[in-house]
Amino acid sequence: xxxxxxxxxxxxxxxxxxxxxxxxxxxxxxxxxxxxxxxxxxxxxxxxxxxxxxxxxxxxxxxxxxxxxxxxxxxxxxxxxxxxxxxxxxxxxxxxxxxxxxxxxxxxxxxxxxx
Amino acid sequence: xxxxxxxxxxxxxxxxxxxxxxxxxxxxxxxxxxxxxxxxxxxxxxxxxxxxxxxxxxxxxxxxxxxxxxxxxxxxxxxxxxxxxxxxxxxxxxxxxxxxxxxxxxxxxxx
Numbered sequence: 001x002x003x004x005x006x007x008x009x010x011x012x013x014x015x016x017x018x019x020x021x022x023x024x025x026x027x028x029x030x031x032x033x034x035x036x037x038x039x040x041x042x043x044x045x046x047x048x049x050x051x052x053x054x055x056x057x058x059x060x061x062x063x064x065x066x067x068x069x070x071x072x073x074x075x076x077x078x079x080x081x082x083x084x085x086x087x088x089x090x091x092x093x094x095x096x097x098x099x100x101x102x103x104x105x106x107x108x109x110x111x112x113x114x115x
Numbered sequence: 116x117x118x119x120x121x122x123x124x125x126x127x128x129x130x131x132x133x134x135x136x137x138x139x140x141x142x143x144x145x146x147x148x149x150x151x152x153x154x155x156x157x158x159x160x161x162x163x164x165x166x167x168x169x170x171x172x173x174x175x176x177x178x179x180x181x182x183x184x185x186x187x188x189x190x191x192x193x194x195x196x197x198x199x200x201x202x203x204x205x206x207x208x209x210x211x212x213x214x215x216x217x218x219x220x221x222x223x224x225x226x
Contacts, residue, residue: 044217101212
């Protein structure tokens with residue numbers, strides 16, 4: 001069955017430190033992969049996406065992610081975290097079930113940033 | 116500005132009192148979907164719509180109805196809400212269903 005795993009429920013980093021959030025997926029076909037961010041009381045904002053091509057994709061707010069097919073991973077990275085990055089981060093796979101193209105979600109990683 | 120809007124943002128109601136959460140998008144997207152978000156369960160799809168008058172069930176459709184009479188609107192209807200429908204609800208839209216754009220969410224409490 002298709003699934004997305006985010007192994008880290010909660011991560012705390014210091015402001016200015018680098019960040020890597022892990023995402024592993026299980027999907028039979030070539031996946032469409034996404035990272036979304038949810039700030040407290042806010043909706044879900046798309047950070048970046050991978051459909052095909054270059055396996056290193058750049059997103060908004062200085063984030064990037066690397067697709068590694070051999071490891072079934074799509075880890076999110078940022079070289080220097082800002083306090084405003086504190087939020088919940090969700091990895092998702094775009095899956096097709098008949099006519100339905102839905103997103104299969106990980107359970108999220110909560111990021112806290114220490115000053 | 117391209118956006119998905121939902122109303123209301125917050126709603127407290129009582130068991131059995133019919134309610135509707137509206138969703139509207141101004142991006143001319145064909146695909147729209149409703150999700151609910153619950154702690155420990157993540158986001159789960161309730162219903163989706165590929166186009167006007169075309170709707171289908173997602174993973175957790177029980178207790179919900181939807182309609183798609185116009186391309187821009189996709190209301191979620193709870194005919195007889197129950198406490199287990201207390202949740203955070205998101206509407207999303209997309210051109211193809213892959214890259215989805217989300218509304219701000221509606222926090223519903225059913226007493």
